[in-house]
Amino acid sequence: MAKKVPATLFWSGEDRQYIWQKEGNTEKRERLSAQEHVFRLLDEDTSFSFQGQQGHLTLLKETRVRGGDGYWYAYRRQGKRVVKKYAGRPIDLTIVRLEELALAMQAETIQSEPAQPSHLSPSQHPQPAPSTLLQQAPLLLPKLHPPRPTASLLSRERLLARLDDGISRKLTLVLSPAGFGKTTLVSDWIAARHAREVSSQPVAWIALDANENDPIRFWHYLLVACQTFQPNLGESILPVLRAAGQPPFPRLSLETILTGLLNDLACMPGRGILVLEDYHVIQRSDIHQAMSFFLEHQPTNLHLILMTRSEPPLPLAQLRAHDELVELGAPHLRFTQEETRAFLRQALPFPFEETLLDQLQRRTEGWITGLRLLTLALRGYESFSAWEMEQRLAQISGSQRHILDYLVAEVLASQAEPMQTFLLQTTGLVRLTGSLCDTVTGRDDSTFLLEQIERANLFLLPLDESGTWYRYHALFAEAMQHEARRRLGGASLLATQSRASRWYEQHDLLSDAVEAALRARELTRAAALMTRIVESQPLLHHQELHTFLRWLRQFPEEILRESPTLSETYAMALLFTTQQRTFALKPQFEKYLQMAEHRLRALGDLPRLGEGLTLHALLSGHVNDHATAIRCAREALKMLPDEERFWRSLALDMLGIAALVAGRMTEARQIMHESWKLNPVPFEKSDARRSGSLIQQSYLALGVGHLEQAALLLRQVLDLVVDNLTDRGTALLGLSTLSYEWNRLSEAEQYIQQAYALHAETRNEWLWLQSATLLARVLYARGEHTQAQDVLQHLSPALAQPRYSREIELWLAHFALASGDLVTAQRRFAGQQTITQDETPLDIMHEQEQLLAARLLIAQGEERKVHQALSILACWRAEAQSQARLRSEVEVLLLMTRAYERLRRRQEAKEVLKEALTLAQTAGYQRLFLDEGAEMAALLKGMVSEVRAPLQVAYLRTLLRGFPTVQLSPTPASGDDVLEPLSPQERRVLGLLVAGRTNPEIARELVVSLNTVKTQVKSIYRKLDIGSRHEASEVVRRLGLL
Structure with a gap:
């Protein structure tokens, strides 16, 4: 080596x-x-x-x-x-x-290799550092620090041993209602392990809150927290994480991102512990699904601890079955009577009677927060007799909620008046620091008071080593807020949140400023702050759309009508926070887009209106409303100035896609070329952009009959995208179409089934419809006629767009006609024509309807009607030629052949059929001929004596072998009549070969690898039965292959 x-x-x-x-x-x-x-x-x-x-x-x-x-x-x-x-x-x-x-x-x-243990103390472990991620979405670093260990009055060795036991498993689940000491226990356990030097495993800690119900934000926090283990861990994943939440590209599944993170974790030196505190605040199913994937593939050098008030929807049963889970519940966490006795002896300055202890244990059931509050409430009652103390305890009854409210009131009463006011004024703050509390309370000694509260054990938890940031215990804060509303009044608490919002704004914590403004019910101010966040970067670059959506749902329509920025953001968030982008979403997001457009027209801001209309076109395209997309994109281009290259390129993209779907290939090619020149985003810097471009190019190649090129491009899409489900489904659909055209029915069905599976996640109606109709055609081609009709009939009621129902009826009429049931075909076609269609019907759809009308006229056999059919076909042939739709032109020629045959104009029928064969041969179309049935088989068999070109003979024989009832004469033993057809790419290589180019020169000319050229040259030699370039030149000259 x-x-x-x-x-x-x-x-x-x-x-x-x-x-x-x-x-x-x-x-x-x-x-x-x-x-x-x-x-x-x-x-x-x-x-x-x-x-x-x-x-x-x-x-x-x-x-x-x-x-x-x-x-x-x-x-x-x-x-x-x-x-x-x-x-x-x-x-x-x-x-x-x-x-x-x-x-x-x-x-x-x-x-x-054996792991090398580190001997760093907890304070020496690398802390999460602001990375490039923080520049994109600022994170509050105190949430990523474990709470400082408390000066615990009671050592709970049995629980610490249970946590020690869990370290060798995947997951430790600490599950109990509020107030049972989950956070204290885990932070004390971490400190005890380091103190005993049992392990120097670094700890990544996240204190979750409701704001993390945004998948991108959640995994941002988790990834940055894991940089505690290794400073640059996950750096290569950050661009993918950003793209996962960035429109206009389809939202990615998180599995690719998690795979990269899990791989990085598996490769980190040593072991690590990841702690998620308050996991019960996470309500989103997609985050739970991603966490399940994370748990399933969690590396052995990582241990996860979840603290939660409720059982999370994770694969706990599977973990239990594999002994990968240790659980600590309320029965484990509650104080035993012995622990209650030991706690009270140390916490109270006076002895406690045994009878009172029994009574207290029954009342509190070992509830730790209740006991802590009780010790605070009983301070100052040292002189009480046992009877007086028993009377006092008798007032503690009812549920934990009642006990809590009672004890908090007692604790407050035992504090000096200034401290009481400070506690009540600050209890509504999610996190506290001295400067913030000074602003909220009007004091200048908040830092000193926070230190006093911490020393007094008044449920204040430090969030960092320096003691800069704190938070109240959640249960204590909840009860204190109830008391604050009672004592200070609602108006005072709203004013507190208002002052907090302004402090956050001054310190560039705009997200926290919005949250506080919403809690203060200052909706106009919250809207202005949110507008600053949205306008800080291009609208389509924002990631935390789940958070935006939660904020926007709190604004009344009057505010949204006045702010085009917010109403457009609302529309975008509605669409891009769901994988199920169906036509049914259109009325929801269109309402807010129209609000924005109305306001911008009133303001006369045409460039900004052009951006809004482009966004409208984009969102409409995502739910396959191409008529609206075309209208909005065209209007946008009239308003967007030339320097707005990004927005103009996006509008052109929408027109190009609409032209592709409509079958206007010439127009699509021109528009796409113009768009690619404008777009400032290089393909290599955006997988989503590159994937979209490859799909457009592949469907363009498919439309103009370059099937081999289309297949190559579509396979590149599958290699490029894993979690972009819409692009992946579109590529699979394209490959299934190609396989069908080449009569590879089993292969086509496999691709269709894969595309169908993606529909369950994306709910993309266009993908669903196209997959279903192609599956029905495959089944019909196999002779499974009833099953083919069932697929379409079961699909129709589930689709929202009338155009889709028209398409289903069209195919059902096709199947009826192919089966010889002219009456049913005519009835279905007539019914299909009554279904409301888009205001701008798609050219390709209109073509298919007109071709079916021609088929029905031909099937009736009357001379007048056949001539009528020929008139229709002549028009559509001209249209297909003008738009370079090769497949459409071949289909028209085949129908003209049948029409001439009905009129007994057989020479014209042969000439037209020969022309169809010449056009179709280059692409390798087969099902176009085979789907015409026995009549076409007979016509093709009659062409055997008419065709002379070797490649066309070979193509004709391939077609005839595809008909189930056709018997071919034995293949001649020699001669050029049975040459296997060359693919279009092989014909290009052959042309360069005979021109004297070397293999490397051919590779550079065709932009392929040298190995690919060698493979294609060998294939050409095999098909032409030659062994050298000289022989290739002779065969080309003799047979006129080029």
Whole structure:
């Protein structure tokens, strides 16, 4: 392995790119994006070095005994041995694949070496540092610090031992109602472990609150907290996390992000403990699902502790079954009578009668917060007799809520008046610091008072080592707020929140300022603050849309009508916070878009209105309302100035997509070219942008009949996207369409089933409809006619758009006509025409309806009606030619062939059919002919004696073999009549071959790898039965192949 390699592919942290460099040539470098294939750079190389973000590898190519491109293997040294892993075929060598290999092999290295324990104290462990993540969405760092351990009066060895026992499992669940000491127990356990030097495992701690019910925000916090284990952990995941919540691209599943985080955690040195406090505040099902995935794949060097008041919807039963869970519930946490006795002896300055102890234990049931409050309330009653004390305790009765309210009132009464006022004024603050409390209370000694409260054990928890930030115990704060409303009045508490909001604003904590303003019911001010947040960066770049949506739902419509920014944000948040983007969402988000547009028109702000209309087009496109998307995009382009390149490009994108869906290929190509020139986002910096571009190009290629090119582009999409479910489903649908056209029915069905599975998550009605209709066509082609009709009939009631119902009826009429049931076909077609359609019907849909009308006329057989059909077909052939729709033109020609045959104009029928064969051969269409049934089989069989060109003969025989009832004459033993057709790409390679180009020159010309060219040359040689370039030139000349 000491052998030098001719090239190196390495990650440049300075350039934030991958760079390919040949040995000895430092001047010539090639930069690559993470999704690019490496094989195109290899030429004749059989080895290279990879120095990626996840580790270093050496790649060697091993040739196959039977020839071919060979296979690549990755090597990595582990101590004295070398580990080898299969990397794949040349085409498999993407940078993503190499990083995966480096990560997997590095993880094996770490697992094979004994962990080296660290001897850092808790204070020496690296703390979460502000990363690039914080620049995108500021996080409150005190939430990421464990509370300082309290000066506990009671050691609970039985519980500490139970927590020790859990460290070897995946999860420790501390589950109890409020006030049972969950936070105190875990923080004391962490401190005790470090004090005993049992372990120096670093601890990542997150104090969750309701604001973390935003998936992006939640995982931001968790990722930054985990940087406690290793300062740069998860840095490579941050761009993906940002993209996950960034419209206009479809929201990504979090599994890819979590996979990267879990991989980083698995590779970190040593072990770590992750603590999530107050997990019960998390209500979102998508966060619970992601946490379930995290738990399922949690690495062995990480232990998770969840503290919660209610059982979370996580796979706890599975964890119990595998002995991966330790649970501490209220029965474990409540004080036993012995612990209550020991606690009271240390907490009270006077003895406690045993009878009173029994009574107290029955009343409080070992509830720790109640006992702590009781000791505070009883201070000053040392002179009471046992009887007087018993009378006092008799007042403590009822539920914990009543006991709590009573004891808090007693604790407050025992404080001096200034301290009482301070506690009541500050109890509504989520977190406290001296400066904030000074602003809220009007005092200048809040820092001193906070220190006093902490020393007095009045349920104030420090959040950092410096004692700068604190928070009240949640249960104590809740009861104090009840008391504050009673004593100070609601108006005073609202004023407190108002002052807090202004303090947050002055300290650039705008999110906290909005929250406090909402609690103060200052909705106009909250709206102004939120507008500042939204306008701080382009609207489509915001991530925390779940948080925005929660805020916006608190504003009355009067405020939203006056603020185009907020009403547009509301519309965007409604759509992009759900995976289920169905047509039914349209009235919801359109209401707020129209509010914004009305206000902007009133203000006369046309450029800003152009942005709003572009957003309207974008959101409409996402629910497949292409008519509205077209109208809004066209209007937007009239208003957007030339310098607004991003918004103009987005509007053009929507028009291009609409043109594609409508089948206007020439128009789509022109629009897309203009959009790509305008868009300032390079493809290599945005997977979502690149994926969208590849899909547009592939469907354009599909529409104009370049099927091989479409297949290549669609496979690139599948390689590029994993969690972008909409793009993945669209690519699978395209591949299934191609497989159907090539008569590979089983393959088509497999792709369809995969696309169907994605529908369950995305609820994309267009994807659902197209998958269902294609599945029905596959079933019908197999002869499963009833099943094909059932698929469509069950689908129709579930779709919201009338256009979709028209399309279903169209296919049901097709099936009826193909089965010979003309009456049913005519009835369904007539019914289909009565269904309301879009105000701008799609050209391709209108074409299919008109072609079905022509089919029905031909099927009736009357000369007048057949001539009428030919008139319709002539119009649509011209339309197909003008828009470069090759498939449409071939279908029209096949129907014209049948029409001429009905009129007994057989020579014209043969000429038109021959033209159809010539056009269809280049793309390899088969189902177009096969779906026409036995009549077309007979017509094609009659063409065998008419066709002379070898490739066309071979294509014709392939078609005839696809008909179940056609018997072919034996294949001639020799001759060019049975040459296997060349694909369009092979024809291009053949042309360059006979022109004298070398293989490397062909690779550069066609922008493919050298290995790909070699593979295609071998395929050409096999199909033409030749062995050299000279023979290729002779065959081309003799047969006129080019």
